[in-house]
Amino acid sequence: MKNEPLLQIASHLCHIPGGTFMVKQHPTNTKRSSLFMDSFQTRTSGKGRMDIYQVFPGIHLSLNLFLADQVSFRHNADQHILEITHCHLGRIGWNFHSGTSVYLGSGDLSLQSTDCCADSVMAFPLGYCEGISIFIHLKDLSDHLPPVLEDAGLDINRIDRLFCRGDTSTAFPASPDIDGIFRPLYGLPKHLRLPYFRLKVQELLLFLSRLSPEDSGLAQYQSRQTALMQEIHHQLTEHLDRRYTIEELSRQYLINTSSLKETFKGVYGMPIATYMKDYRIHKAMELLQHTDESIAEIAAKIGYETQGKFTKTFKEFTDLTPSTYRKKYREGTLPYDRKRTD
Numbered sequence: 001m002k003n004e005p006l007l008q009i010a011s012h013l014c015h016i017p018g019g020t021f022m023v024k025q026h027p028t029n030t031k032r033s034s035l036f037m038d039s040f041q042t043r044t045s046g047k048g049r050m051d052i053y054q055v056f057p058g059i060h061l062s063l064n065l066f067l068a069d070q071v072s073f074r075h076n077a078d079q080h081i082l083e084i085t086h087c088h089l090g091r092i093g094w095n096f097h098s099g100t101s102v103y104l105g106s107g108d109l110s111l112q113s114t115d116c117c118a119d120s121v122m123a124f125p126l127g128y129c130e131g132i133s134i135f136i137h138l139k140d141l142s143d144h145l146p147p148v149l150e151d152a153g154l155d156i157n158r159i160d161r162l163f164c165r166g167d168t169s170t171a172f173p174a175s176p177d178i179d180g181i182f183r184p185l186y187g188l189p190k191h192l193r194l195p196y197f198r199l200k201v202q203e204l205l206l207f208l209s210r211l212s213p214e215d216s217g218l219a220q221y222q223s224r225q226t227a228l229m230q231e232i233h234h235q236l237t238e239h240l241d242r243r244y245t246i247e248e249l250s251r252q253y254l255i256n257t258s259s260l261k262e263t264f265k266g267v268y269g270m271p272i273a274t275y276m277k278d279y280r281i282h283k284a285m286e287l288l289q290h291t292d293e294s295i296a297e298i299a300a301k302i303g304y305e306t307q308g309k310f311t312k313t314f315k316e317f318t319d320l321t322p323s324t325y326r327k328k329y330r331e332g333t334l335p336y337d338r339k340r341t342d
Contacts, residue, residue, distance in 0.1 A: 005089040006282070007334070009128045013047050013067050021071060022049045028194060044071040050133075055197045058140025062133040063185075066090070070123045077115040082136045082164055084204070085110045086182045090129035091269045093226070094120055098167035101226040104131075105269045107174025108218060109182075111208075113164035125233075125268045132185060134201060138164070148202050154209055162212055171218035177207060219266055228253060229267045232260075236276055240283060240302045246272065281317045284310070288326040295322045 016022055021042040042048075046068020055061050085092065086109050093103035096116055103125070104110055114135070142156040163170055172178065181204050188196055232249055249272075250257045261271065268275050280302040287298045299310035314322050328334045 005130070006126075006128050009065055009067055009089070009130055012065055013049060016047045016049060018047055019045055020047055023052065024050070025052045025054075028054050041074040042071055044068045046071070046127075053194060053197055055134075055194070055201050056141070056146060057144040058137035059201060060135045061185075061197045061201065062135070064129070064131045064133055066092075066122075066124050066129040067127070068124055069127060070121050072121050074119050077119075078137075079113045079115040079164055079166065080138050080160060081114040082138060082159065083112055083114050083116075084134040084136070086132045086178070088130045088132070088182070088186055090127075090131075091125045091267075092129045092131060093123045093125065093267065094169070095123075095223040095226065096120070096167050096169060099223050100167075100169075101221045101223050101267075102169045102171045102218065103221075103226075103267050103269075104171065104218070105174070107179055108171060109174075109178050110169050110171040110218075111163040112169035113166070115164075116167055116169060130186070132182060134204070136205075146198075146202060149205060152206060152209075154205060159205070159208055163208070165213075169220070170213045170216045171220065172211070172215065173217045181207060221263055221266060225259075225263050226267050228255065229264050232264065233268070236272070237279060240280055241300065243276075243303055277313070278317075280304075281314055284314060284322065285318075285325065288322055289329050298322070 021044050023042065046066070048064070048066040048068055048071055051063040053061050053063075085104065087104040087106055089106060091103060091105050093101060095101045096112075102110055103123075138156050138160045145154065145156070181200055185196060185200055232253060235249075236244060246257050246260060249255075250260055253260070255263075264272050264275075270278070283302050284298055287293060287301065291298075293301070295311065296307045299307045302310070304310035304313070311321055314320075314325070318325055320328065325334075
């Protein structure tokens with residue numbers, strides 16, 4: 001199914017009530033350093049979970065699952081704590097104090113100081129995200145540098161100077177190097193997590209020591225541009241029975257068509273037409289699950305002229321007809337439909 005990542009994340013979070021964000025710290029034998037975790041606060045109308053491990057003194061790694069449109073975060077600001085975020089599934093974005101925004105897709109990486117996002121809203125344009133965050137207190141790391149990094153002559157001051165730059169974030173697009181570091185960290189058995197985290201965090205720091213902000217390639221946008229895309233998104237998704245053209249939206253929102261197409265794709269990860277096709281099918285799934293409306297009624301409600309066109313598109317996404325999907329959902333036999341306990 002094309003919506004498999006969403007279903008998989010939903011199954012992992014099925015035991016967490018809506019409006020709840022669970023933060024769990026896993027004890028280790030490493031000398032404890034709390035970074036900003038003692039002041040960590042979250043708020044969301046969706047749900048989410050962070051499993052936090054202390055990897056080395058001054059370094060925490062968090063496995064993140066989000067099923068929400070956005071999550072508000074508040075924690076202490078520190079210009080010398082580096083936050084590194086990797087997006088594995090879905091999309092994730094921030095609006096920074098500087099008035100700029102950055103959005104990550106699958107495989108992308110961002111770096112900024114916690115001063116940059118101490119009181120911020122994290123947005124999830126697709127409604128879900130799986131990723132990893134790594135928080136590094138650079139002074140603590142300098143005082144307790146692992147032998148491998150010490151032997152490599154890792155320059156902590158250079159990393160601090162290049163990537164902890166006030167209100168500025170540095171974002172790198174997906175690459176084989178980034179994928180090789182992060183992909184093995186997802187889905188690990190619990191007893192292997194900490195050994196792998198320690199290996200891969202050291203590999204990540206060595207990788208960063210070879211980079212500079214000039215190597216980044218992800219576009220950043222003005223926050224007002226991303227706010228405009230959110231307005232357009234709201235209009236599109238609130239009126240699914242109507243199909244707007246790019247030209248109509250361009251005239252209505254006073255933005256040229258090329259900027260509209262580029263910025264929407266930068267925020268939501270795909271062209272408007274592709275995104276809306278996905279959105280309509282996900283909405284149809286909800287209606288099939290939670291209402292007794294006929295297939296024809298659902299097709300009309302989400303903007304399909306005929307039941308036949310809707311059924312064909314729905315089957316392309318799910319490998320099931322709408323009626324079969326509804327039947328399997330109510331029987332509890334859809335993939336990832338069974339509850340999990342992590």
